[in-house]
Amino acid sequence: MERLLRRLPVTPAPASLWDGIQAELHAPARPAPLARRPVRSPWLVAAALLFALVGGTAAGIVGRYGAPSRWTVERLAGAPAVGGNALAGTGDLATGQWLVTDSLSRARLRVGRLGTAEVGPGSRVRLERGGLTAHRLTVERGSLHAVIAAPPRLFFVQTPSALATDLGCAYTLEVDEAGTSRLHVTLGWVELRQGEAVSLVPSGLVAEVAVGGRPGTPYPVTFPDDARAALHRLDAGAGDGADLDRVLGALHAPSDNVTLRRESGITLWHLLQRVSPDLRERVYRRLAALSPPPPPLTRQGLLGLDRRMLERWRADLNPMWSEAAGPWWTRAARRLWEWMI
Amino acid sequence: MAEPDLDPDTLEGFRRGDPAAQRRVFERYGDRVFSIALHFLRGDHAAAQDAAQEAFVRMFRAAPSFRRDSRLSTWLYRIVANTCLDELRRRRRIVLFGDLPREIHPTVAPAVPGALEAEVAAAVSLLSPKLRLAVLLRYFDDLSYDEMARALDCSPGTVASRLARAHAALATSLAHLNSGHPRAAHT
Numbered sequence: 001m002e003r004l005l006r007r008l009p010v011t012p013a014p015a016s017l018w019d020g021i022q023a024e025l026h027a028p029a030r031p032a033p034l035a036r037r038p039v040r041s042p043w044l045v046a047a048a049l050l051f052a053l054v055g056g057t058a059a060g061i062v063g064r065y066g067a068p069s070r071w072t073v074e075r076l077a078g079a080p081a082v083g084g085n086a087l088a089g090t091g092d093l094a095t096g097q098w099l100v101t102d103s104l105s106r107a108r109l110r111v112g113r114l115g116t117a118e119v120g121p122g123s124r125v126r127l128e129r130g131g132l133t134a135h136r137l138t139v140e141r142g143s144l145h146a147v148i149a150a151p152p153r154l155f156f157v158q159t160p161s162a163l164a165t166d167l168g169c170a171y172t173l174e175v176d177e178a179g180t181s182r183l184h185v186t187l188g189w190v191e192l193r194q195g196e197a198v199s200l201v202p203s204g205l206v207a208e209v210a211v212g213g214r215p216g217t218p219y220p221v222t223f224p225d226d227a228r229a230a231l232h233r234l235d236a237g238a239g240d241g242a243d244l245d246r247v248l249g250a251l252h253a254p255s256d257n258v259t260l261r262r263e264s265g266i267t268l269w270h271l272l273q274r275v276s277p278d279l280r281e282r283v284y285r286r287l288a289a290l291s292p293p294p295p296p297l298t299r300q301g302l303l304g305l306d307r308r309m310l311e312r313w314r315a316d317l318n319p320m321w322s323e324a325a326g327p328w329w330t331r332a333a334r335r336l337w338e339w340m341i
Numbered sequence: 342m343a344e345p346d347l348d349p350d351t352l353e354g355f356r357r358g359d360p361a362a363q364r365r366v367f368e369r370y371g372d373r374v375f376s377i378a379l380h381f382l383r384g385d386h387a388a389a390q391d392a393a394q395e396a397f398v399r400m401f402r403a404a405p406s407f408r409r410d411s412r413l414s415t416w417l418y419r420i421v422a423n424t425c426l427d428e429l430r431r432r433r434r435i436v437l438f439g440d441l442p443r444e445i446h447p448t449v450a451p452a453v454p455g456a457l458e459a460e461v462a463a464a465v466s467l468l469s470p471k472l473r474l475a476v477l478l479r480y481f482d483d484l485s486y487d488e489m490a491r492a493l494d495c496s497p498g499t500v501a502s503r504l505a506r507a508h509a510a511l512a513t514s515l516a517h518l519n520s521g522h523p524r525a526a527h528t
Contacts, residue, residue: 001508004515005480008465009458013375013393018367020394022360025401 065154067130070094071109076118078105099125101142111135114155114166115148128158143174147187162209165191169203179211184221199270204263208232217270220263223250231267234275244279247271248286265290265317273305291317347413355413356404363401370414371397374421377477381425383466388428396424411491414482418492422474429470457518464514468507475503476511 070092073082080087083097093099093109101107101123109117109125112135119125123142130136137144138158147170148155155166160179164171169188175181183192189202197214201207205218216235219228227250230243251264268287275283284303293302293309294316301309347355347369354362374396379389399420407416465476471493478484478492486497493500 001512001515002480004457004461004518005465005476005511007458008376008380008462008477008480010372010376010481011379013367013371014390017371017375017390017393017397018364020390021363021367021397021401024394024398025363 065113065133065150067133067135068112069129071111071127073099074108074110076106076108078102078121080105080107080119093127095127095129097127099123099127109137111146111148111155114150115146117144117146119144130156139173139175141175141177141179143172145172146170161211161213162192162194162215165193167191167200171201180208182206182208200266202263202266205266217267217274219267220251231271234271234279237274237276239275239279241279241282244275244282248282251286262317266314269310269314269317272302273310287313352409352413355401356407358401358404366400366413367397370417373481374417377418377421377474377481378425380462380465380477381470381473382428384462392421392424392428396421399424412488415484415488415491418478418482418484418488419494422478422492425474426470460518461511461515464511467514468510472503472507472510475500476507479504 072090073080073087073093074090075087078101080099080101082091082093082099087107099107099109099119101119101121103121105121107119109119111117114135117137120143123144124140125142125144126138126140128136128138133154135155136158137156140160144157146155146157146166148166148168150166150168152167153165157164157166157173159173159175159181161175161181162183164173164181164183167189169185169190171183171185171187171190173181173183181192183190183201184206185201185203187203189200192199192201192207192209192215194209194214199207199209199215199218201218204221206221206223207216207218209215214235217231219231223231227246230239230246233239233243234247247267251267265287268283268290272280272283272287280303284299288299291313293299293313297309297313302313347366351362351365355366371393375389375393378392378396379386382388382392396417400417403420407413465473468476474493475489478489484492486500489500490497
């Protein structure tokens with residue numbers, strides 16, 4: 001076989017081959033071919049996908065939770081009035097209109113697709129213009145019981161003294177003639193805000209705020225009157241050791257069940273930041289007995305009111321009570337969510 | 342590494358791009374390169390000329406990077422092999438269905454029916470491209486397995502394997518030469 005293969009004929013190269021080589025070698029440089037680029041940059045594709053994802057999500061959210069400009073209102077008792085007209089049966093509350101109930105009247109608002117808000121006797125409630133998905137009411141006085149089943153921060157109630165932001169919950173908000181608000185959360189939790197001051201009120205707790213004041217420390221709904229008064233004094237910076245004794249005495253003991261301890265924990269967590277420095281150590285010891293600060297939190301940092309440590313401790317008390325202590329992507333998602341709505 | 346048939350001055354001139362040296366290199370390898378291309382491309386004369394021209398141009402342009410630790414022929418045949426395979430890929434993209442028409446070069450086609458060389462060339466042209474290249478490099482310039490391995494960018498073991506498979510295939514396709522052809526006794 002090898003001998004056969006060695007008989008493969010060698011064909012002389014044509015004379016024109018050398019000429020062609022020379023011509024090619026000495027030809028003027030051809031314009032460089034355009035660099036082969038992918039038709040679509042991967043980054044562009046990624047950006048388009050991200051845009052589609054965010055846009056699709058936003059469109060889905062708006063479609064699902066879009067805030068209507070008119071809310072359905074239903075008479076429950078008495079003669080509630082919408083825009084000055086008596087409501088018979090069911091009607092609409094338009095943006096800017098007032099829903100007013102007398103001492104015998106009650107009405108129920110349908111909060112878009114989020115849930116319902118029952119307006120109690122003696123109330124003045126106005127539908128406000130919100131964003132794409134922000135459902136906003138103003139309660140000038142009276143009471144409102146909201147049951148919301150939706151993602152957080154879609155339902156807002158403004159009172160003369162604070163803004164209540166739904167974080168997925170059921171609650172009752174009462175506003176007296178002086179504008180003081182009393183929030184009682186029965187499910188989930190609510191953010192009560194006045195300016196930069198915030199109280200996060202979980203289920204089972206009550207918080208109050210007066211006009212011009214800051215949201216008070218949340219306390220268990222079973223709190224006795226004297227402990228509540230003492231708590232108000234401590235919140236106002238006017239309390240003393242005896243007031244703290246009353247408050248601590250009314251709180252659940254560390255040996256109580258975990259739910260009760262958590263209720264006390266959130267009260268103590270707020271109180272730690274509001275009492276004078278000479279009382280703070282006692283609040284810290286009580287809170288640490290309920291829920292020891294996890295490493296790397298330090299007593300010194302917590303008594304110094306280090307914000308990150310405080311948030312981390314709150315998350316340890318109950319992850320539902322803290323957003324800021326979550327991982328970066330949850331905070332980023334929250335900011336994106338707030339921006340979208 | 343020593344380069345048979347090429348003196349050091351020619352090699353140095355080749356690296357510098359000296360036209361006279363390039364000419365001597367072409368004269369030394371031109372026929373073999375053209376023949377390899379011609380057999381590889383199944384006798385397509387024009388395509389073989391294009392491939393050979395492309396191979397030489399590539400080599401001359403890359404001459405400054407040629408290192409003397411390998412033979413010029415090995416380097417050249419590697420370029421030839423890649424050029425031929427590129428040409429084959431290009432053709433496959435053009436001809437989407439079926440094979441190219443088999444234009445048999447006068448030296449490949451049985452110009453005289455029954456001519457032994459033409460029958461061998463035709464049998465080689467039926468081998469798969471990798472086996473064909475191995476056979477052509479082996480029998481046109483008598484490259485060693487190591488040199489073929491460098492030219493084909495594979496291991497010497499792979500070269501041996503390809504040659505063995507090529508031999509087996511050729512033995513089958515040229516079996517009739519064993520029985521009737523007077524030159525078959527050389528097999």
